[in-house]
Amino acid sequence: MTRRDRPAADGFGALFDPRGVIVAGASTHPGKFGFVSLHNLLAAGYEGEVFATNREGSDVLGVRSAPSVADLPAGRADLVFVCTPAAANPDLLRACAAKGVRAAFVTSAGYGEAGAAGRRAEAELVTLADELGLLLAGPNGQGVVSTPSKLCAQIVAPYPPAGRIGVASQSGNLVSSFMNYAVQSGIGISRAVSAGNAAAVGVADYLDWYADDPETAVGLAYVEGVPDGRAFFERVRSVVSRKPLVLVKGGATTGGQRAAASHTGSLATDDAVFDGACRQAGVTRAATVEEAFEAAATFATQPLPAGPRVAVVTTAGGWGVVTADAITRSELELVALPDDLRDAVDTKLPPRWSRANPVDLAGGETRDTIPEVLELIASHPEVDAVIYLGLGIQSNQARLMRDGPFWPDHGLDRIVAYHERQDARFAEAAAEISAATAKPILTATELAVADPANPGPATVRATGRLCYASANRAVTALEHLWRHARFASRRSQDRS
Amino acid sequence: MPHTLSEAQSKHLLAAYGVPFAPDRLVADPEGAVTAAEALGFPTVVKLCGDRIAHKTERGLVRLGLADAAAVRTAGADLLAAAAAEDGDVSLLVAPMVRGTRELIAGLATDPQFGMTVVLGVGGVLAEAVADVVVRLVPIDRIDATEMMAGLATQRLLGPFRGEPPVDGDAVAEVLLGLSAAAEAEPGIVSADLNPLIVVDGRPVAVDALVEVSGRVALRAPVPG
Incomplete structure (x- = not known):
């Protein structure tokens, strides 16, 4: 493979944010790529103009198609999505370039993956695209997605x-x-x-x-x-x-x-x-x-951590223990709880709490404890990141009550509403405190996959953050962030 | 055709770019070996050295732990007698015996996709089974070199060990930086092996070196004949 120059940025703009798209080789058969790609483009709500070509010139999905690109207006489409057979593509690209198209996504097979003749056709296609000033994506690719333009030009799901x-x-x-x-x-x-x-x-x-x-x-x-x-x-x-x-x-x-x-x-x-x-x-x-x-x-x-020191906040002991194991096995550090932080947390909890990291609340929390403790811990200068465990357990009980035979009597409706409100509040607090302190706060609970509708994980999602399916997965993700931050920090110090 | 340099030439070439080596002397005959050993101190190692000799240990051309002048004289004579005609010009390399419980390996290797690389690994007799190796692309800087040692899996071997101090990360970094500098300056180098790097009082000491050169690109640093 010969080394190529970096492609021009202009072509990428045409690929990802086109003003209009031509689907070349649109098909009326819903099993064909030429149908599926047009379907996906329209279904995702692409707001630019959509054009289509097919040999019969028949309408597809309400899009008026032309027998050839030559019949389409000039200067309206930046991207062509190519579903035509390989042999038709050189003429197609020339016609598209003549209409002002600057990028082509070629789904067609029959190129480098298809023997010596395919490799030759691929090399010729590259040369042609270079001559025409077209950014050539593919061939033999599934497509391109670009949410800022609501663009779903691909032969597969999802958007x-x-x-x-x-x-x-x-x-x-x-x-x-x-x-x-x-x-x-x-x-x-x-x-x-x-x-x-x-x-x-x-x-x-x-x-x-x-x-x-x-x-x-x-x-x-x-x-x-x-x-x-x-x-x-x-x-x-x-x-x-x-x-x-x-x-x-x-x-x-x-x-x-x-x-x-x-x-x-x-x-x-x-x-x-x-x-x-x-x-x-x-x-x-x-x-x-x-x-x-x-x-x-x-x-x-999440914000990047400034250092490796992690504090764990958990509503129950076992989760904290396995998380401490995962942190200890990683390049992160289970920070020893600073004295002043321990004293501050102590004012919020009954004496049975762990008094160490992991901060195990041991069921001692009342209405405002979790947001207050999260804030104290995340704000402390010797803590770089927080992992928060136990979100959603009360709402999980609430779900059992909702689905049970006694709902909504015996006061169930009130307690369920309280727990669901609280879990949503805790998830919001984690996101707000993380943003305010510029420190990562990762929330982990298997309820994220066991019951994504649980107000705990559902609210984490609503805050735009990932609710990790287990503490060890949160630790792995946080370790990746720390390694990246450390890499960048070592190099920037070296250069300053 | 790629070919290997002698141990003495290999050390000389790498030393020119900052790879630290224990002192040694290249001599022509057993009497010269005795003089060198007395200057360097006993116990002594004597090896047969020549640019066509790549596998000294396998051929029994290394004599370790020689305690006195008589032992050095005998070893020198035996080694010269063991030289084969195809070994070409040979001489004796005399060095102080270096002892340590921990061994590392370091070197340069050409990767078909990434080009020249610097390699650091845990050495010794179990090295292949342990397979604890880290690699970086040439050139490396001091941060990369430090991260290489931190990247070895068997960190316990690098800390305080059986009464010896921890392995000096800066000293290991010097070896790796020297290798990288040699590879950068000498496109003729195909590979280099420092095996073993014996850890003595926490510092890595390269007791052997083998450089392979392409033969198509002249070396820039002077290498003794």
Whole structure:
């Protein structure tokens, strides 16, 4: 693969925020990509103009289609979404460029993944796109999503909620996975793109553009192979100097490498070398897809910790103990509770509380205890981050009461309303205190997945934050934030 | 064709870029070895040295723990006698015996996708099974070097150990920075191995060095014949 220059930013603007989109090869058959992509584009509420072409010139989903791009008005579409057969694409791109199109997302297969003839066609397509000044995404990719433009130009689901995570992936289905997590958690996506064969534009190119994109707070990438490792390293290092970048790599083991070789044709990479390059570049490398999403979601929604010192606030002992274990195994530090902080918390609780970190309230809390204790702890200068456990347990009991045979009599309606109000209040307090202190406060409870409608986790979600499904997952995400902050801080001190 | 430098040449080349080595002397014959050993102090190590000799230990060309002049003289004579015709020009390398319970390895390796890398690992007889290795791309800076040591999994081995002080992170960083500087300045280097780096009073001492060069790119630092 020859080394290419960084693509012009103008083409990325056309790809992610087009004024209008042409779906080339629109189909009336609801099983075809040419139908599905047009459907998804319209269903997500894209506000720009939508054009379509198909050979018969028939209407598709109420969109008037033309037999060819030549029949469409000029200067109205910036992006063409290509579902036509590979052989038709050179003429199509020429016609689109003549109408002012500046970016093409090519879903068509039959290119680099399809033998020598396909590789030749792919190389010719790249040369042609360069001549025409078109940004060429794909080919053989699943599509592009951009929530600021309500753009869902892809042949797969879902359309995610809007947010600040920018996704780029060598595998289209991993884009879908990340977006499914976004749907589930409510932590949304700014841009997402499947690089497909990455003939002209690779994962690093998209990440580089995200690093300057005001809609994106953090990059999230899946890669299997990096043919020019040194160039990739330089690019991602530059990205990390501007924004956090979370990466998960497929093919980290010999078994995965064999699978990657047949999937994207990626060469095996010595994982120790790849891992070292990530650490040197400051890339946040996650071990699994869900760990990667949760790290990115945390970067997108929490302040960075200034140090490793974590305090745990829990309404019950066992949760605190396992969380202390997880923190101790990590590069975070379970901070010894400072004397003045212990004395301050002591004024809020009956004497049976733990008097140490984890701060175990031991059921001693009254109406305002949790917000007050959270605030005391998060405000203390020797605490860099807080993990809060036990949210939603009273609302869980409330649900049992609501669903039980005695509802709403015997005073159940009043106590249920109280507990649900309290849990919502605690979740709001965690977000407000985090914002006010500029310190991360991560709330963890399995109720986030066991009962997402529980007012505790539901309110965490409403505050725009991730409710972690377990304390150890919160610890892992927080450790990633701390490593990134430490990386940046060491380098900035060195340069000053 | 890539080829290896002799131990003496390898050390000389890497030392020129700041890799610290224990003092040693290259001599022609057993009497020279005795003089060198008396200057450096007993116990002594004598090795057969030549630029075509890459696997000294496997061939029994290293004599350890020589206690006095007689032992050094005998070892020197035996080693010269053990040289094969295909070894080419050979000489004797005399060094003080270095003892330590902990061993590290460090080096340079060319990765097909990422190019030249600096490697640090836990060494010793169990090194392959332990497989505790960290890698960075050349060039590295002091922060990278410090983070490399912190990145080894067996941190307990690096702390205070059996009455010895913790491994000096700055001293390990000097070795890694020297390797990186050598690789940057000398595109002719294909690989380098410092194996073992014996930890003596907390400081890593490289007691062997093997540099492989491409042969197509001339070395910039002077290397003794």
